[in-house]
Amino acid sequence: NAGVTQTPKFQVLKTGQSMTLQCAQDMNHEYMSWYRQDPGMGLRLIHYSVGAGITDQGEVPNGYNVSRSTTEDFPLRLLSAAPSQTSVYFCASRKQVGNQPQHFGDGTRLSIL
Amino acid sequence: DAKTTQPPSMDCAEGRAANLPCNHSTISGNEYVYWYRQIHSQGPQYIIHGLKNNETNEMASLIITEDRKSSTLILPHATLRDTAVYYCIVRGIQGAQKLVFGQGTRLTINP
Numbered sequence: 001n002a003g004v005t006q007t008p009k010f011q012v013l014k015t016g017q018s019m020t021l022q023c024a025q026d027m028n029h030e031y032m033s034w035y036r037q038d039p040g041m042g043l044r045l046i047h048y049s050v051g052a053g054i055t056d057q058g059e060v061p062n063g064y065n066v067s068r069s070t071t072e073d074f075p076l077r078l079l080s081a082a083p084s085q086t087s088v089y090f091c092a093s094r095k096q097v098g099n100q101p102q103h104f105g106d107g108t109r110l111s112i113l
Numbered sequence: 114d115a116k117t118t119q120p121p122s123m124d125c126a127e128g129r130a131a132n133l134p135c136n137h138s139t140i141s142g143n144e145y146v147y148w149y150r151q152i153h154s155q156g157p158q159y160i161i162h163g164l165k166n167n168e169t170n171e172m173a174s175l176i177i178t179e180d181r182k183s184s185t186l187i188l189p190h191a192t193l194r195d196t197a198v199y200y201c202i203v204r205g206i207q208g209a210q211k212l213v214f215g216q217g218t219r220l221t222i223n224p
Binding site for chain 1: 145147149154155156157158159162164212214215216
């Protein structure tokens, strides 16, 4: 049981490049989400999904796309990277029902030059 | 979801119990108290959660006051590896999809 796995752990991009941050969980969790964490600003929700085929926007969705074709995977796509997207990105998952806690991955540290 | 208030920082000696307080005076009846921690550069780690009864697991104990307006996370025998930022979060079953991480308490365990 690996929990929530994020890849890559580090990435450097040039402005305008696109890339996909991968997130996979093996706990059969319905709910998955992406947060970004910037210094002094805490974690901010980018997008989330309550099940395969269902996604919704969080508080900072601009510049990011997501899809949920399977229960296990929830990739985050940067369409055209900008320096403002330099951040640490965390993926999380939990059972959708009840009071279950979220479990987080170890993060992807992304730098946009 | 109710707002929480935590002290910005605390110190504790290694081997002693670390008691981290959290105030959540506006908590409603169906909201749970969750505790997470974030060790530098790592993802937030779930510790424990509860509704109104005290809870204990292999990591910590959670003491919730009878009026549920405050709680205390107890690390019974703190080690250097417990140095982290600890977050107290209140969320209802039907609450917002996002977790609201406040500033938390920066706990430093001293040798």
